[in-house]
Amino acid sequence: KQIAVIPGDGIGPEVTAQSVKVLDAVAARFGHEFSYTYCLMGAAAIDETGSPLPLETIDACLDADAILFGAIGHPKYDNDPSAKVRPEQGLLQLRKALQLFTNIRPVSAYAALRHLSPLKDKQLEGVDFVVYRELTGGIYFGEKTLSADGTEASDGCVYTRAEVERIAHLAFAAARQRRGKLTLVDKANVLETSRLWRRVVQELATQYPDVAVDFLFVDNAAMQLILNPAQFDVLLTENLFGDILSDEASVIAGSLGMLPSASVGKRTALFEPIHGSYPQAAGKDIANPLGSVLSAAMLLDHFGMTEEAALVRTAVDWSVNAPFVSKDIDPVNFYFTSTIGDLLAD
Amino acid sequence: KQIAVIPGDGIGPEVTAQSVKVLDAVAARFGHEFSYTYCLMGAAAIDETGSPLPLETIDACLDADAILFGAIGHPKYDNDPSAKVRPEQGLLQLRKALQLFTNIRPVSAYAALRHLSPLKDKQLEGVDFVVYRELTGGIYFGEKTLSADGTEASDGCVYTRAEVERIAHLAFAAARQRRGKLTLVDKANVLETSRLWRRVVQELATQYPDVAVDFLFVDNAAMQLILNPAQFDVLLTENLFGDILSDEASVIAGSLGMLPSASVGKRTALFEPIHGSYPQAAGKDIANPLGSVLSAAMLLDHFGMTEEAALVRTAVDWSVNAPFVSKDIDPVNFYFTSTIGDLLAD
Numbered sequence: 045k046q047i048a049v050i051p052g053d054g055i056g057p058e059v060t061a062q063s064v065k066v067l068d069a070v071a072a073r074f075g076h077e078f079s080y081t082y083c084l085m086g087a088a089a090i091d092e093t094g095s096p097l098p099l100e101t102i103d104a105c106l107d108a109d110a111i112l113f114g115a116i117g118h119p120k121y122d123n124d125p126s127a128k129v130r131p132e133q134g135l136l137q138l139r140k141a142l143q144l145f146t147n148i149r150p151v152s153a154y155a156a157l158r159h160l161s162p163l164k165d166k167q168l169e170g171v172d173f174v175v176y177r178e179l180t181g182g183i184y185f186g187e188k189t190l191s192a193d194g195t196e197a198s199d200g201c202v203y204t205r206a207e208v209e210r211i212a213h214l215a216f217a218a219a220r221q222r223r224g225k226l227t228l229v230d231k232a233n234v235l236e237t238s239r240l241w242r243r244v245v246q247e248l249a250t251q252y253p254d255v256a257v258d259f260l261f262v263d264n265a266a267m268q269l270i271l272n273p274a275q276f277d278v279l280l281t282e283n284l285f286g287d288i289l290s291d292e293a294s295v296i297a298g299s300l301g302m303l304p305s306a307s308v309g310k311r312t313a314l315f316e317p318i319h320g321s322y323p324q325a326a327g328k329d330i331a332n333p334l335g336s337v338l339s340a341a342m343l344l345d346h347f348g349m350t351e352e353a354a355l356v357r358t359a360v361d362w363s364v365n366a367p368f369v370s371k372d373i374d375p376v377n378f379y380f381t382s383t384i385g386d387l388l389a390d
Numbered sequence: 391k392q393i394a395v396i397p398g399d400g401i402g403p404e405v406t407a408q409s410v411k412v413l414d415a416v417a418a419r420f421g422h423e424f425s426y427t428y429c430l431m432g433a434a435a436i437d438e439t440g441s442p443l444p445l446e447t448i449d450a451c452l453d454a455d456a457i458l459f460g461a462i463g464h465p466k467y468d469n470d471p472s473a474k475v476r477p478e479q480g481l482l483q484l485r486k487a488l489q490l491f492t493n494i495r496p497v498s499a500y501a502a503l504r505h506l507s508p509l510k511d512k513q514l515e516g517v518d519f520v521v522y523r524e525l526t527g528g529i530y531f532g533e534k535t536l537s538a539d540g541t542e543a544s545d546g547c548v549y550t551r552a553e554v555e556r557i558a559h560l561a562f563a564a565a566r567q568r569r570g571k572l573t574l575v576d577k578a579n580v581l582e583t584s585r586l587w588r589r590v591v592q593e594l595a596t597q598y599p600d601v602a603v604d605f606l607f608v609d610n611a612a613m614q615l616i617l618n619p620a621q622f623d624v625l626l627t628e629n630l631f632g633d634i635l636s637d638e639a640s641v642i643a644g645s646l647g648m649l650p651s652a653s654v655g656k657r658t659a660l661f662e663p664i665h666g667s668y669p670q671a672a673g674k675d676i677a678n679p680l681g682s683v684l685s686a687a688m689l690l691d692h693f694g695m696t697e698e699a700a701l702v703r704t705a706v707d708w709s710v711n712a713p714f715v716s717k718d719i720d721p722v723n724f725y726f727t728s729t730i731g732d733l734l735a736d
């Protein structure tokens with residue numbers, strides 16, 4: 045199997061290196077062969093090539109069976125609203141180029157990390173859901189304008205029935221494999237695009253009679269995720285709402301560093317931890333590699349290697365319980381990023 | 391003083407009635423005269439007039455010194471994406487007609503209600519912030535389209551420099567009166583409108599050298615509100631982000647029923663609890679009136695009656711600590727909505 049590896053910015057390279065160790069260990073144990081093509085994207089790519097997404101990176105990703113990605117972003121671009129080139133553009137363009145239309149983020153609470161969660165134990169009981177976020181449409185990719193005198197700006201949000209259908213089918217199928225519940229989050233009391241989403245999901249629901257469907261307005265969903273996260277099974281939503289809600293949901297687990305994600309398209313899929321590039325920690329060997337390693341487990345699932353994926357998850361559970369954990373989890377008795385990678389691979 | 395009263399839908403009429411009792415008690419004690427004009431809006435208005443916002447309501451609001459509003463919305467409209475008339479349109483049109491461009495929502499945690507919060511005590515320590523949400527622009531009021539065959543929908547998001555400036559000035563002024571910190575929440579790494587917001591706020595910051603300004607992406611803000619809400623003082627943001635984040639923030643307090651809001655424009659201002667119409671509870675005399683009563687306190691502040699407002703807040707504190715509280719706070723030993731209103735007025 046051919047894997048494109050995009051280490052990216054900040055702590056991206058460090059955490060990705062641990063996933064590669066783990067993938068190599070899996071390959072050795074199960075007799076697979078994984079070969080890696082390393083690619084540039086983000087601030088790292090701007091620094092070297094001037095572009096946040098060099099064409100070679102797109103090509104390498106198209107040739108690959110899957111993509112393993114680290115993190116993107118550098119603070120030097122954040123507070124310059126008139127910067128012409130921004131690292132994040134690389135990721136957005138890649139999602140579009142590869143048509144990675146569905147972002148999947150599982151959320152569950154590790155018993156051993158409950159003390160780190162801002163939520164009370166009562167809220168954490170039974171939390172096990174997955175966010176299906178649309179990733180190549182909506183306001184992220186609509187027309188943007190800025191008037192010549194800089195006094196008026198606009199962003200367009202567009203959705204088509206086909207865009208909603210393809211991700212909704214994936215979400216319904218996932219609900220079927222899980223607890224049979226799908227919640228569409230929208231703002232149908234205000235937005236035309238949300239009413240389209242609601243209409244399409246209501247229609248498709250008749251094809252999945254075994255899935256119970258409900259609807260929540262996004263403002264209410266932002267409350268429910270904290271008040272009663274255990275109510276969710278599959279949460280389906282559009283791009284911007286998914287960005288906000290999946291990050292909000294990530295606090296439940298107690299550590300952002302633990303959470304993986306998959307972005308799937310028709311041809312290929314990309315796997316990345318949900319944390320950002322965390323530049324303050326870059327180069328210090330203190331980042332949590334588990335979000336990346338669990339993303340690698342999702343990558344193995346994508347290859348149909350379910351036993352292999354399960355073994356990686358067992359290794360992660362073992363390291364959390366040991367505990368062989370990084371500084372974000374235990375600021376005093378912590379293990380270095382690279383050590384945790386070695387232990388997991390062993 | 392002339393007050394337009396819009397009881398609205400669901401529990402709106404019940405909670406608003408308690409605020410009127412309290413306002414009458416204040417008037418009697420301090421020698422003021424408040425007269426009330428009752429108006430229709432929302433589902434109640436659709437049922438009676440066919441329109442969610444009858445013209446008489448706009449006129450009465452324009453003639454009033456302030457508006458006291460209950461709640462809006464009825465489930466019979468929510469799951470019909472093709473309904474032509476929806477209750478919420480009434481509120482949106484009223485905000486626009488009266489140019490209520492700033493929504494203000496204070497968030498703090500009552501010591502006596504900590505056990506109700508989904509957050510741990512550690513997170514609740516020192517929480518005291520206020521959300522300034524833009525209320526008459528952005529994607530709420532942009533052009534909406536639906537193609538003739540219903541397969542493509544769009545919502546436009548537009549902001550002008552002037553729209554950002556007027557609310558930003560209010561937010562800076564508020565920060566000055568508080569702890570001197572302003573946080574702009576945007577998505578400047580993706581949206582053109584967000585970059586306009588960031589540019590304008592960066593520029594205005596030079597006029598308020600005593601206010602410390604920082605910037606957060608909305609996805610990160612959704613996490614920070616739960617991880618460390620005490621870091622916020624004044625949180626400034628655009629319409630849709632404000633809708634999501636202020637509802638999310640409301641869970642901190644432990645009860646949605648406790649939180650007030652003010653929506654201010656150039657000519658007049660509207661005061662409403664942040665909770666919805668909660669139709670399941672309507673007519674049962676079990677709704678929490680305190681969000682509405684605290685909104686009435688904000689109304690008194692708006693009239694410059696600060697001593698009066700403080701007295702209302704003291705009465706609310708007293709009832710929470712007594713505790714004379716409604717069913718949402720104590721499901722067993724609760725007081726009826728109307729009883730709490732009587733006690734507060736006494």
Ligand SMILES: CC(C)[C@H](C(=O)O)[C@@H](O)C(=O)O
Nearest residue numbers: 116132135136287579580609
């Ligand atoms: C980096 C940024 C453009 C991106 C997004 O908003 O989609 C990130 O927040 C994410 O969720 O993957």
Ligand SMILES: CC(C)[C@H](C(=O)O)[C@@H](O)C(=O)O
Nearest residue numbers: 233234263462478481482633
């Ligand atoms: C009822 C709805 C249109 C409204 C909004 O989204 O603004 C409500 O959620 C609010 O926050 O006041």
